[in-house]
Amino acid sequence: MKLQWDHIIHYIDGLDSFEFPDQLLDIHEGGRHEQLGTFNYLSYTDLSYIEFIDVFDKERLKKSVTGEQRLSFAATLERTVYQEGWKRLCFRTDDIEALNDHFISCGLSTIGPSQMSRTKPDGQVISWQLLYIDDDRMDRELPFFIQWGEEDESRHEQLAPLFQPLRVVDITLMTQNKNQFIQNWTDWFNAKYDGNQLLIPDGPIFTLMEGDKESIEAITIAGIDHPSIEVHGATYHFQA
Template sequence: MLAIDHIVIASNDPEKSAHHFANTYGLSTVSGGNHDSWGTYNHLCFLGNGCYLEWLGISNQEKATNADNPLIQQLSIHLNQRGEGVFQVALRTDSINSFIHHFRENDIPFQGPLDGSRKKPDGSILSWRMLFPSGQETLPFLIEWGEGSMPTSKETNNEFLSSVKIGVNDREKTGERFNQIYRLQDNHAEWKLTNSELLLTDKKNMEIKIGATIIQDF
């Protein structure tokens, strides 16, 4: 079963963006760390149901431009073409190998798995693997954390991520694709994950709901 792991937000200044969000909504945020090989860094907001928001920015343009990681490529495109804002959703799995098998068996194109790591402010290293299903539209990617590597924080907020809405052109068609790719069975518009809800909407911008507060493409 999948869970919402984190929401990725493109930012020219992750710390400034995260602090503005924290002041606006009364939530705590923390420094994440550096992805040295990709030329990026982040700032985070941990929520009470095992997920978080990630403001992701570029610290080394040359490394980011040459990165073979689809997420970093998507970040660069979003910042260049649309500016700051939500651009990706990570879905957590504890068996990324089963999805690789599923994709191959069903001729679903994908990139990965790609290894990732970052150094936390305390010097410790987090590690993970990512899998990117391919398509004309940007699809959520899958993440599997290494043993003992799932990020946590003493600054975790009590508020829960209630839902994530992804804007699509055709909910029925895209819902069928989501069912095929992610093995979700509820219906073609919404799915209950282990910690939240994933929904498709006709609105163009991504929308998240924290508790009763709706936040659109911030």
């Protein structure tokens, strides 16, 4: 069972008319999550990506975020009152059932794995399974976990034309309880801790800040020489 960073979600109100400033990132139309009332655009670096998300039907979303969907990314939008910015992290695995067993062995409750899908503009249906940690004691939006319906090799072949010569090298997270945060990530996700950084293989560094809230603060993208910018509530840093 492996665990890798898959994507980060950035909520933008008015996504259908959005262009990334100075066209620093290529953005491609993703599709619609019909059952959730959301749609997305995607910016790939490799198999990992930034997901820009918006809502086409808030009433549908509100009705959908019950039961297994109460921990979904769509429910996060509702809980944060549609405030723009960074929302959630997602990690991918090659064995979501084994990951579920691991979380249960850690004393955690889970929701899933549950089957999901979306329809691309060309009519192709993309499917995946999702898993959530169900812990009411947490005061942050926890990462969630995905297993795609196709192997990485097949997805790489299909998506390679969309890849940019860029890499997300750092994701900065703020927490009110640094020690507990580190303990959770090392126990649950097998992360390694080094200084103020949490490390998961084949992904960005997760830099921890201690502060007055639980949040995703910023990402750093390598391969672009440009000053830092704030885009619809989300901070982007760049390095050449």
